Amino acid sequence: GLTVAATQTPVIDHPTVTLEGATPMSKRILVTYATRAGSTAEIAAAIGESLAARGYAVDVKPVNEQPALAGYTTVIIGSAIRIGNWLPEAIEFVKRHQATLSGLPVALFTVHLRNTGDDEASQTARTAYLNAVQPFVPHAETVYFSGKMDFSRLSWLDRMIAKMVGAVETDERDWNQIRGWLPVGL
Numbered sequence: 001g002l003t004v005a006a007t008q009t010p011v012i013d014h015p016t017v018t019l020e021g022a023t024p025m026s027k028r029i030l031v032t033y034a035t036r037a038g039s040t041a042e043i044a045a046a047i048g049e050s051l052a053a054r055g056y057a058v059d060v061k062p063v064n065e066q067p068a069l070a071g072y073t074t075v076i077i078g079s080a081i082r083i084g085n086w087l088p089e090a091i092e093f094v095k096r097h098q099a100t101l102s103g104l105p106v107a108l109f110t111v112h113l114r115n116t117g118d119d120e121a122s123q124t125a126r127t128a129y130l131n132a133v134q135p136f137v138p139h140a141e142t143v144y145f146s147g148k149m150d151f152s153r154l155s156w157l158d159r160m161i162a163k164m165v166g167a168v169e170t171d172e173r174d175w176n177q178i179r180g181w182l183p184v185g186l
């Protein structure tokens with residue numbers, strides 16, 4: 001009944017992956033991410049795999065695991081967009097590590113479904129998604145990936161919000177764009 005629907009939230013996997021690069025290299029990359037429905041986690045894993053295939057040693061970890069930054073030469077941080085903003089735990093991660101991040105190559109990837117066009121209005125709107133995070137890492141490279149809407153992976157409340165704004169189920173992830181992305185000179 002309604003009570004059950006209101007209290008059940010789907011369990012979303014937050015995978016952690018360690019990939020040793022094919023060739024020994026001095027670069028060790030952290031890919032850390034925040035997700036609600038899992039699509040950003042899958043994108044983070046694909047980025048990790050593509051970098052590992054190029055020879056880098058890569059760790060893919062949820063920001064909720066509070067990964068330490070010691071030993072990494074490059075840090076890649078990704079978040080899903082919810083109601084116009086990065087997820088709070090991803091913003092907190094950037095804030096907490098601001099000092100360390102300022103001395104490292106950093107890339108931010110943003111996963112979203114609206115404002116994906118090449119027109120100026122779209123570009124301005126998606127740039128604003130980073131307003132709460134970019135001031136802490138002004139040197140970071142940024143990239144935007146289209147995401148996925150899967151009602152079965154949403155909490156009851158999020159499903160209500162999504163349906164109220166007329167969202168439809170879709171998977172817009174461009175795996176060639178994602179796997180082909182080579183951030184910060186890698």
Ligand SMILES: Cc1cc2nc3c(=O)[nH]c(=O)nc-3n(C[C@H](O)[C@H](O)[C@H](O)COP(=O)(O)O)c2cc1C
Pocket residue numbers: 034035036037038039040041080081082083084085111112113114115146147148149150154158159161162
């Ligand atoms: C409740 C809700 C609010 C969302 N708000 C936005 C938004 O403001 N702008 C946008 O571009 N995408 C928005 N999205 C789309 C998500 O960013 C997209 O579904 C993304 O792939 C979700 O990532 P995740 O699966 O890692 O949670 C929203 C999705 C939901 C469910």
